Amino acid sequence: MKTIGVDVGGTFTDLVYCDLATGVLDIHKVSTTPDDPSRGVLQGVLELCRASGVSPSEIDHVFHGTTTATNAVLEHRGVTTGMITNDGFRDVLHIGRHQRVQHYSIRQELPWQDRPLVRRRHRKTVAGRLAPPSGEEIVPLDEDAVRAAALELKAEGVSSVAICFLFSYLNTAHEDRARAIVAEVMPDAFVTTSSFVAPQFREFERFTTAALAAFIGPKVREYIARLETALRDAGITGELRIMASNGGVATAGMVAEKPTLTLLSGLAAGVLGGAWIGDLIGRDRLITFDIGGTSADIGIIVDGTFAETDARSSSIAGFPLLSPMIDIHTIGAGGGSIAHLDRGGAFRVGPRSAGAVPGPAAYGRGGTEPTVTDANLVLGRLDADDFLGGGMKLDPEAARTAVAGIAADLGLSLEEAAEGILTVINANMANAIRSRTIQKGIDPRGFALVAFGGAGPLHGAEVAAMLGIAEVIVPPYPGITSAMGLLTTDVKYDATRTQFQISTAVDLDRLNADLDTMQADLATRFAADHIDAAATRFERGGDLRYVGQGYELRVPFPQGPLDAASLAGVWEAFHARHATEYGHAFRDSPIELVNVKVTGIGQIDKLTSLRPVTGGTLSGAVVRRAPCAFRADGSLGTFDTTFYDRRRLPAGERFSGPAIVLQSDSTTVIPPGASAIVEATGSILITLGGAE
Known part of the structure; x- marks a missing residue:
């Protein structure tokens, strides 16, 4: 069986091809196309097929982690949404619950009030009432009122409707009938019900989940349909399956019906990929650490099992969500995170990102603000001529110019400012991991950190050192580990x-x-x-x-x-x-x-193993030696650093830092005082503090 996994990130779209019968595996990256991610997906799939010598018609399945739903919520760019609910309950979506995120703040942001999913004028009420404990009807549904409400919403330009009645989790009859009426009046609209999306008690959370589904539903449905059509027109007749936030994949039809399944889709694939890599080398207590261009995503694996969120903490962009989800914590910290001084003059890095366009200054696409990628290049930790395996050239002078600006503001040297950018972003990420471990009674020192994503291996060792973690695992293809995770699930x-x-x-x-x-x-x-x-x-x-x-x-x-x-x-x-x-x-x-x-x-056919490493000798893997800046023993210094080609690294032979390992999809940093060894499965195991 021939499969392709595709994970769309904020900066790059990552792809992996695998022939499950022979174990042949190829990877590829293309720039994400934010205006229409399906263009980048199709481009990457066809380029990967050509590079792998495979006809598109031979592909049996395409597994896809999509950010369409997540971005629509995070950027609040859904469709104009309407709602039909019971008389007297028009404002459930606005009132919420008595809990406030910050108990004593009178100026805090409440997403459901500050940026409502459904504007109040588009929330209509009708007569009809069910009662617990059995869902008995005590007031019949006013079908004429439902039809009138649908006509009003249609006239108001609403393109999606959520139907949310009290106690519908006990009896779906009223919601089902209202849905049929609305579909009759608005045949082109996306219509869903709270009992279909989340048949659970708690009306605020259930109504909000239904509103989220309606808010993003048309965009998700259109994106999936557009991608299916593009793949089919390109000769790919294999089935498209979409990564769901619960750690499994779903058919395109199921996702079109329940678009909330895809919220945090790609992030879930990353946790699966990290867990699978850890399992291959016998580690089942893991912290997955996925850094891309825009965000850092953290998952916890205990005894080989990932945690799921519960009703207290399931949310997206501050909106409660009643949907099974892997427990993933995300912060705005990535290669594109911008360093700046805030209004109080404090030095910050992120959460604002340069993204894919224009990207870091080093990309030469018009970016001028200093980013984490620029700082890594200034310190010598990226190879300007061998970025993405030579597929992209970096501009060191543009990176230095960008970092020099904030260095002048801070009164620091160029190298001190660049190292300061990395220290701040690493501290932000370490604090995020502490919030998911130490603050929950979990000692991170008993875990291994799986560092992946385009920037994870650049920062993994230094973040682990801040947390007292002794082992860092860098997967064989860290930049596309999320895409590989798509091929490991059911x-x-x-x-x-x-x-x-x-x-x-x-x-x-x-x-x-x-x-x-x-x-x-x-x-x-x-x-x-x-x-x-x-x-x-x-x-x-x-x-x-x-x-x-x-x-x-x-x-x-x-x-x-x-x-x-x-x-x-x-x-x-x-x-x-x-x-x-x-x-x-x-x-x-x-x-x-x-x-x-x-x-x-x-259960479906999936990736279960990787081919053993067949690299050469350690000396034969050396690309060059060059100075790189690191902070060691409390001071910033320049160290003679060995650069290795990962493809030629042998298994079982330990080497010491400072070292930089180059490959097409990421760059791995082994800092001074650390050592590393390539496992038989191809993962690099970094041991901190020189211990073996």
């Missing part, structure tokens, strides 16, 4: 139902019936995707809390029908999870089961 779908039950009085028949129904629904979906039943498996679980608590913790359920004995194990697992998360448990308190969940996994 098709994955989730189903959720809210079901309030107390541990002291559980209705087992209802509980098992709901789990069986959800599993059957997922099995039907897999069958529609032409995935054989024998290749599917299902995992069950639930969201639990102590009675009286406001938020839940996820706990896995055993396979098969639940009974009193297996439920006792579930309650015990919750106590243990609570103690791990918060440091204590209330074993005498009743437990409330809030949501039941089923995850379906459809």
Whole structure:
């Protein structure tokens, strides 16, 4: 089977071709085309096919991590969206909850109020009411009012509609009927319902998730359709599958129905790729550290398993999101991050980025502001003639001119300013990792840092040193690790139902019936995707809390029908999870089961191994020796540094820093006092402090 993985980043689009039968693997990078990312994707796919000697018609699958949905939310560039809800609940999206991000600030930004997904004039109300606990109808849906609301929205130029009624997670009838009416009145509009997108309780979060789906839905649907058409016109008839935020891939049809599945799509692929690389060399406690041109993305792998976000922390651009997502923390720190003085005169780096256009000054595309990439070039850590394997020339003079400007503002030398840019950005990234580890009771010193992305290997060792981490793993193809992660996963779908039950009085028949129904629904979906039943498996679980608590913790359920004995194990697992998360448990308190969940996994052919390294000798891998600036023992100095060609590095032979390893998709820095060795799988294992 021949597959291609494509990950669209802020600066570059990364691609990997793999023949799963022979293990042949080729990589490629092209500049991202922000105006229409599908152009860059198609260009990269066709160039990669030519370079690999493969006809486009031979490609069986294209796996794609897309930023379309994420960027639409982050940049607040969705479509004009409307909403139809119950009488009296027009302002749920505006009011939110009593919690505030900053409890005592009266000037804080509240995204749902400052940049609403649905303007108030486009929020319409109709009569109709369902009631808990069974979703019984107490006020019939006013279908004429729904039709009138749809006509108003159509006249107002709305192109997407979210239908959000109270208690629709208990009974979808009103939302389903309203959706049918709106689709009849507005046949060209994107129409979705809160019960379809997020069938869970908490109306603010459910309504917001539906509004997000409607806000980005047309853009995602149009992008996927445009890409499918372009691939097909180019002769690629293999199926397009899209990376979802839950760590699996989904079909284009599923993504068109549920566009929120693709929020943080590419970031999830990075965590998968980092976890897979760590597994190849026997490491299962990992911090994935993905630095691109615009952002740094951090994931935590414990015992080979990545964490998922919960209802308290699932969000995008400040908007709550009820959708299964890998727990990823992102900050504005990348190769394109711009160094500047803020209004108070403080030295900052990021979050503003030069992006793909114009890019860092060193790219020679018109950029003039100093960036992290420019600082690395000034310090000698990038090879101006061998950037991207020689595919792109850097302009050292432009980089020096850009950094010289802020050096003058700070009263520093050129090298001191450049090193200061790296120190600040590295400290920002180290602090971000601390927030996901130390502040959650996790000691990062027991982990290995997997550094990837175009800039991850440039900064990984110095960031690890700030955290006391002893090992840094640099994947064989760090710049396209996210694209490789796309080839290591399966098709994955989730189903959720809210079901309030107390541990002291559980209705087992209802509980098992709901789990069986959800599993059957997922099995039907897999069958529609032409995935054989024998290749599917299902995992069950639930969201639990102590009675009286406001938020839940996820706990896995055993396979098969639940009974009193297996439920006792579930309650015990919750106590243990609570103690791990918060440091204590209330074993005498009743437990409330809030949501039941089923995850379906459809196994597909995927990348499972890499060809062993066949490099030459260490001396034969030397490209040149040149001076590079590093801070060591508290002072900035110039060190004679060896530059290596990664393709010629042998496995099993240790070499010491300072050293720079060059390859087509990234550059790896081994600072003074550190050493490195190439593992048999091709990853570079950097050991800090000279320890072996």
